[in-house]
Structures are given as structure tokens and as C-alpha cells.
Amino acid sequence: MLQGSELVSDRQSKEPTTDLAAAVYCYGLPNGLMFSVRGKCKNVFRFVPPFTTTNEQLDRATDPPREPAQIAAALQHSMTLHDTP
Numbered sequence: 001m002l003q004g005s006e007l008v009s010d011r012q013s014k015e016p017t018t019d020l021a022a023a024v025y026c027y028g029l030p031n032g033l034m035f036s037v038r039g040k041c042k043n044v045f046r047f048v049p050p051f052t053t054t055n056e057q058l059d060r061a062t063d064p065p066r067e068p069a070q071i072a073a074a075l076q077h078s079m080t081l082h083d084t085p
Contacts, residue, residue, distance in 0.1 A: 003047040006039065016041035033061055 007017045007024070021043040028035065036046045047061055 001049060001051075001053075003049075004038070005045045005047075007043045007045070016043035018042050021045065035061070 006014075007021045009015045009017045009020075016039075018041055021037050024045070025035070025037050035048075038044045038046045049058060049061070
């Protein structure tokens with residue numbers, strides 16, 4: 001099984017949200033969600049779960065994050081990392 005989810009700021013223009021993708025990735029790792037960020041603009045999450053993954057685990061991995069403050073903090077951290085020379 002392979003699943004990809006593209007993050008865009010607007011569904012019409014399909015403008016990529018690279019910073020948000022990086023923040024969600026930074027949030028996901030310590031919270032038990034492992035995936036890779038791919039695509040030309042680095043805004044596509046790629047999930048490749050093992051065959052033993054349960055439906056509940058898949059639901060958790062694909063649900064939007066429920067802790068907006070933590071995502072915002074991860075976004076700020078991600079932007080700080082990108083600004084460092």
C-alpha cells in the first residue's frame with residue numbers, strides 16, 4: 001500500500017505549503033507518525049505502512065493533527081531551522 005497526501009494553501013491554485021509540510025513532519029516524528037515528505041515542492045506526505053498496520057493506525061496517520069498549538073510551534077521551529085546559515 002502507498003498513500004500520498006499533498007498539502008496546498010488553496011485548492012484552486014494548488015499553491016504548495018512547504019513550510020507547513022515541514023512543520024507537520026517535525027510534529028509527527030515524536031508523536032509516532034513516520035512518513036516521508038516528497039514532491040517537487042516538498043509538500044507531499046508519502047505513507048508506506050507495513051501490511052500489519054491496523055485500520056485504526058491508518059486512520060490516526062491520515063487524520064489532521066488535533067493540536068494546532070503544537071503544529072504552530074513545530075512550524076516556528078522549522079522556519080528557524082531553514083533561516084539558520
